[in-house]
Amino acid sequence: MYYEVHSENIAARGHAPQVAELLTRFALHTREDGLVSHESFTSDVFAAFGEELMVLAPTADGDYRWTHYGREIVRYAGGTRLGETVSGMRPQVARFTIDCLTQTLAENRPLYTIHRSSSTVRVALWERLLLPTTDRAGGRHVVAFSRPLRFREDLLDAVLETSPSGIVALRALRDEAGCIEQVVIVTANQRASELCGRPDIDLLDTDARESLPFFADAAIWRRCRHAVDLQRADTIETSITRNGGTSWLRIAVAPISDGLLLTLTDITDLTIANQTLQLRAATLALEIGRERATRRALSEEIGQREERERELRRLAETDPLTALLNRRSFTEKANADIARVTAAGGDIALIIVDLDHFKQVNDTHGHPAGDAVIRAFADLLLGLFRGESNLVGRFGGEEFAILLQDCDLGSASAEARRIQEALAARALPVSETLALKVTASFGVAMRLPREGLPCLMARADQALYRAKSEGRNRLGIAGPDAAAAA
Secondary structure (H helix, E strand, C coil): CCEEEECCCHHHHCCCHHHHHHHHHHHHCECCCCCEEHHHHHHHHHHHHHHHEEEEEECCCCCEEEEEECHHHHHHHCCCCCCCEHHHCCHHHHHHHHHHHHHHHHHCCCEEEEEECCCCCCCCEEEEEEEEEECCCCCEEEEEEEEEECCHHHHHHHHHHCCCCEEEEEEEEECCCCCEEEEEEEEECHHHHHHCCCCCCCCCCCEHHHHCHHHHCHHHHHHHHHHHHHCCCEEEEEEEEECCEEEEEEEEEEECCCEEEEEEEECHHHHHHHHHHHHCHHHHHHHHHHHHHHHHHHHHHHHHHHHHHHHHHHHHHECCCCCCECHHHHHHHHHHHHHHHHHHCCCEEEEEEEECCHHHHHHHHCHHHHHHHHHHHHHHHHHHCCCCCCEEEEEECCEEEEEEECCCHHHHHHHHHHHHHHHHHCCEECCCCCEECCCEEEEEEECCCCCCHHHHHHHHHHHHHHHHHCCCCCEEECCCCHHHHC
8 A cells, every 4th residue: 555644844745735725724723732723723624625624533442433524525535434433444544544643643733644545446546634633622633634636637748848849749630532631739838839939829729830830841741741641750850930030940750640749859059060060170079079969968858759759659549547448549459450360360359348327327426436437447357358469448438348369259258258257246446435336238249251340340239239138237249140230
């Protein structure tokens, strides 16, 4: 179990702005004897922060009981623990929580903690601010601010905004004939705006040929268009007018599906150095040394750029909720696998899975609980199908797909039953307090000779529909006779 405990520099460590505000108010309520009135402090903070606060009181047997459980915490956790004791939590989390509550009361000072609530649920880090108080009768209480941390949403922003290079992602729009007629900017960091001489202009959702000055050069536009059509990387060096002067850019062009990722590097200094070399033969050795140093720096930057490109490419290929392949990426890789199987011979099978009555989960427990069920089921599939020859993807909502190589219809059906049995044997964890039993329906199909992916998916979909119409929580097996209907 991952955890952190801090009693110093808490305001600087806290992620939520409420941490610093609560610390300030706690200090204002501290009496000369070092204690904080429970009645006075809670009266002050409950109006603004009560929905994200918990209050716990020690019991005679060394445990703690919740006397207040904010509605926002209920929403995040998927249930309330009001009136329950901490020992009822999972053992590791309960022991950690009791130790922290005891420490803050013993030291009579605020405590800031971060802990992982469950190893099987993604986004499971919580930050807590523990504030010890004393009521009029001398009873002790702990007022706790609690909120989950979500670092993943900030990943792309961090990659973009910490880069010393300009990064621009473009999406190609095509006409009915399939020709590129417009290129729209879908991502651009501030550095890209600066390098293009337009620091005060928001480049997002604009036409790249109007917003990026180097696209005024027809040769550059033609090379970028070819990079999209041929799915081939390119590197371009060009000059632009910026701030009344001439700047030089190196543009690394990387195709991403039907679009481009441009990495803009300011090579003005390098270009000037090269021009100076031609004019200053007497100082050739010194200039060569400077050029080598500059090229080493550029080589390091290229390595960093390639790492950022790999991360951006991974983000573009995966479903953000589950980290499985998204539908587009699954389809591309499945078509490639089918082409290899066609050339080499062998069987290939497809399983389509749909979680039963998933809308009831969202309606009963809320969409955060539904997202947690989706993530937990994705983890289950990844645990069952880890082979490099298998593809596991999420098609959207509660629908998933698994493509199995060297697998006939009987083996694929057995694999589907293995998923069904795994669901029957466990409840999917939603939060510290909630786990749900779910079932799923399956459509199983084996690829017929010369059959393409669309037809294979259609037959598997028909089998899934039959399984759902027959009562759900069962397998639908697509036979060869379904090919004509598909």
